[in-house]
Amino acid sequence: MLMRAVLSGRVKPPRRLLTWPGTCAICKETRGSARTVYIEKGPWPRDDLRCLRCLSIPRERCLFEVLAQFRSDWRALDIHESSPGRRGASSALSAAPGYSSSQYLDDTPLGAEVNGVRCEDLSRLTFADETFDLLVTQDVLEHVFKPEKVLAEIFRVLKPGGAHIATFPWYPQLAATRERASLTDAGVVHNLEPQYHRSPVNGGASLVTLDWGADLFDRASDAGLDLTVHKLPQERKRGIDGEFREVFVFTRPADKTA
Template sequence: MDRDLVVRQPFLENTGYCHCCRSTVTFRSESDWLRDNYYCLQCRSIPRNRHLHLVLDAKFPGWESAEIHECSPVNDFTSRYAQRYTRSVYEAGIALGSICKGARCENVEAMTFRDESFDLFITEDVLEHVFRPDRAIAEIMRVLRPGGAHVFTAPKQKWITHTRQCAQLIDGEIKHLYEPQYHSAADGGRSLVTWEYGYDFELLLSEWAGDVPVETHRLMDRSKGIDAEFNEVFVIRKPCNGSLHAWNPRSFA
């Protein structure tokens, strides 16, 4: 048989419901590494995008009307539905709080937003690239309103017992503690991995957030295009009057 005539079969293909484009679609992956290759053929979302939006839809009904901020977004899956949405990116050399390339320039470790500015704060695979995740989490909790939540993804390594710092920033210089690792960045460049999170991740998150509970959502459901490694979605809710309360979309009116 002429090899040029052989039609390559996808590693995985199925139909289901996509929470990112809210449609019945076909999901397909040409690779066994589903995390970055199991696409929705309609909106090009990948598993962690879809899992995060499933959590938003299931746990935060009416979230579209909330005051939402997204740090370093690489897609429009949140902004296309949100009625009150802002986004930020960090650009070295740009004044914090100013507008850069259509987004606000912010350092998630030291933001310029006022206290209690948002109902929801969203990050996708950001925390493994910051030098001080403790400061980032504390800052996010500061800018959340009581009863609001940080909804996010970050790779939790199943083979690492204790979280480890991979790089430090000392006097403006990067000090590598392990062999440097990089992830692909939205602009086509590379992002340095500064932390690898292990089994103690939720304990650290709780400590950094002020000793509040951390929800970890795990799911494998190909009917929703959700199946991949490192696909947890984490939720940290800001207490209201000393206690956590149910999400109330009526308060957004």
């Protein structure tokens, strides 16, 4: 209601908050109109710059801008999202008839459901080969162990010609991906000071296991995946700002087999 009032000009945006009108790639796809109002709730645009209509943050809008360009038919696809959020891009994707999702849940058998949430481990997916046209992860790949297994699993469950579209923090200045933490028979070993990101499951915190580096391209290629990296320019009117604006598209070539 507040947003509608602000858009109509009847009510001024609240003074204590920084707001401005603009367009949103997610609202454009799902609500028929890109018009929105942005609100900056704090000092870190990557997390704090919200669309008032769909509640998305910049990386979600980056993902949708790229998705709308390279798969404008996304609504017709078999889509699986690992660790979806409850707003913005995940909400929009979940409207597709072929959408499904999963979370990694501690102490839950893989493939089992708890309260309607399916448990999956990206390094050991329980799906059959060539199941999905589109896999989506938003800020998940910095939390996985065994990245080579994860990339191999992504290749396996994608249909030929399918793609994995992802956002995650990327440090191309690092020649080699840094394993901040490793999983061994003895448990988790921290190679660097532990860092955590907020998580909707597993106690609200998710350990950062990887700082992805420039070898990402080689690692994707080793798994049989073609990688393109899209970086959207800062544009506040489109709600694009903050760090780590890259969107990664890993494609399983149509004419290759594992």
